[in-house]
Amino acid sequence: MLADDMACNHRNPKPATVFSHKNMELNVYGDDVEVDYRGYEVTVENFLRVLTGRLPPSTPRSKRLLSDDRSNILIYLTGHGGNGFLKFQDSEEISNVELADAFEQMWQKRRYNELLFIIDTCQGASMYERFYSPNIMALASSQVGEDSLSHQPDLAIGVHLMDRYTFYLLEFLEDIHPASKANMNDLFKVCPRSQCVSTPGHRTDLFQRDPGSVLITDFFGSVRKVEITTEAVNLTDPIKQVEERFLRIFQGKLQCRETCLVSDYVPGIAGPKGRALQLYIHHSDYYYVLINLLPIEFP
């Protein structure tokens, strides 16, 4: 969810780019950035709807959070905030109580396995104070009563490019590759007071595992669990497949060949009037009849 008005802003001297530093080394608005909600769609209501899953039925897949009880979710919020709230687009606020309630509803419906919440705003620690659902780990860039500061301005554009906490977090994550074994304790050490001016905080009491055993790649980098497929089904000749679809008639009674839920004992040969049933195989007392996938009307 981005307001997404910076990269293609007519004041941007390098259109379609957002750099992390004025030396223009790292373009964070690259080819693999996917924005699902932009501009006017970024509202508190939509955010809560995405989290709790209460979206109108016409919403496409890409705008839904299709997670289940085995999904790890990363939520990263940044912007202007204060004691207990975060500002959305200069017109709305989301409070820490609403956020905590939304997470509880996600937990009730088992929409997450573990949740990592990172917030980079002024007084960010106030946002995670009210959480009460299990398996949530939270990091914030500043404590209550402190301001989070931005990093360095780019005088060519005229604004500060990035906040300090985000800048140093990005620097840390750029060094993490998919096979890395770095754990959450390393993440807690990002941006100490000497670099960030504010004191970053974290909350792990709701998390069941020890943070030292949680890999960073559990939440970043989309590293999947894979298993080797050891067996394969031995597929027989396709012609034999067709035999399975026969219906069996024994002594004039129609018996269903395939798995049935309702007992299909029908007196006489059931067949819709006017549609021919092909006689295929006659074997001892059984007649095997090929039904051409047409619905049968029972008398």
Place this chain on the structure above:
Amino acid sequence: MATAEVERRRGQLAALSIAAVVIIVGVPLWWKTTETYRAWLPVSQIRELAKLQLQLSADVEVVFARGTVTPEQQKKVPLTKTQEEDHAVDEGTTLKYRYETKYRTATIMEEDALNKPTAAEADLALHMLSESPCGSLVIYVIPESSSLLHEDVKVYVGQRRTALLRVVAQMRTAKTFEQLLDRLQPHIIQVLRIMSFSRADITAALSDRVRFHPGSKESVADSMRAFKSSPGYEITFSLLNPDPKSHRLHWDIEGAAQTYIQPLLMKMSPVANFSIDSQTLHYAMLGVNPRYDSSRSAYTLNADSLAHVINPVEARLGSNAASSNPVLNFLLYVPDSHHSPLYIQDHHKQEVPSNAFHSPRWGGIMVYNVDSSYGPEAEFPVDININMAKVMGVFLAQLRLLLGVQSSPPPPGFLVAPCGSTGLADWELDRLMWSRSVENIATATTTITSLAQLLDQIGNIVINDNIAEQVSNAVTSLQLAVAELDAGNLGFALQFSKEAILASEKAFFDPSLLHLLYFPDDQKFAIYIPLFLPMCVPILLSLLKIASEARQKRREKQAKKD
């Protein structure tokens, strides 16, 4: 004097009537107009559902072939026994497993069938004789001397709903029928655990209600692998061709899906709906660089790097935007000519015969080498026809794993027949239906109870009529599903449980149930005080004045009396 009295009287009357209007008309009107519409919910029934008591019952027939019972014991047959087993999962959930077992001797036609040379033929012949309904089992007890089973095989589990159990020495020495049954019992229980429901399966299915504490790493992996129960699934087959300049690939995916996959999906139609689509992606690379192994003169991908393959590819896979059903992705990767042949190695550096791997709750990837079908002098691009039977064999095995059909390996002495050409044995379908019914019922009950709790907690969420209707439907379907499970009608139980889940999810995820307005108490006061205080102050003051005047008058009257 008189006019002042009249004025004062009029003033008092005015104050009193305004106060009366405010209290009698104003307050109820304000209450009514700021009330939220909350349709009636069957709260008491929902509270009953919080305590889940399920009974799973299966019908078992045990048929004794000639030579397994003595003529004396045979007199006791036919016999029916019922066994019940209680399983308390936690305080809110109790289960009861009920097996109704009928014992009888084999008919002549069944004896003929059991005299066939191999177990597979016997299985087919027995199936031709009679068809067991859903959820039931037949176990044929065959004599020790029977040639159907190999020496060290004790039980043969067939493709439909029959199993062959060989009598062992201890059973033969039983004198009375009851002794024989007692000795037979543990073996029958073992067979039942594999072919119908077992404690482990059902506890795993209840993971929504009961926090699952798995014993071992394998059971964690098992519980994570299969997709959760959903009314529908989408299956997508993708062909990845990184090198269209060298290989022109042809795959008859429509025919292959129709011939090999569709029978399995049709057989599973009581469980869920499936839709299949396919796509071809050109210039799609694997995100990982394979290593060249000179000892095998081939490129290899080791097991650790497989985990990083999926993410770069997934971004380019399309999916059906309209539905929110879980997607199973099956990818067929044909390596480019410079990196052929490409083999997958497992953790022990051994080659994998299927050359495929799968990711739990996502799908599977198979690497298909085509370098053997053309020589070095071939003219590029080379036309290649992919052998769909081999490919579909692997994908079918992965599909079985991802849908939760495959179970843990059987105990020693058991021989399980390979699944038929549909890819699914009848008893495997029954197992799946049992666990899906229980899973659906558990999920629907937790959804409904947490929805009721949520609506109770937040007083100002509007409950529309359609939500109340969905909740009532869900409650009714749940009650019917539990009743059908009790009675042993597996098919109907699954159907009702699916309806219950659909209704409960519709009610829970209704867009109108979003509670956005959080008003702390001080904000509420801040809104109401500027509106009501200016109006109430004059009324209160005049009422106070009237009251003090009335008290004064009474005091004067007292003084006059004295």
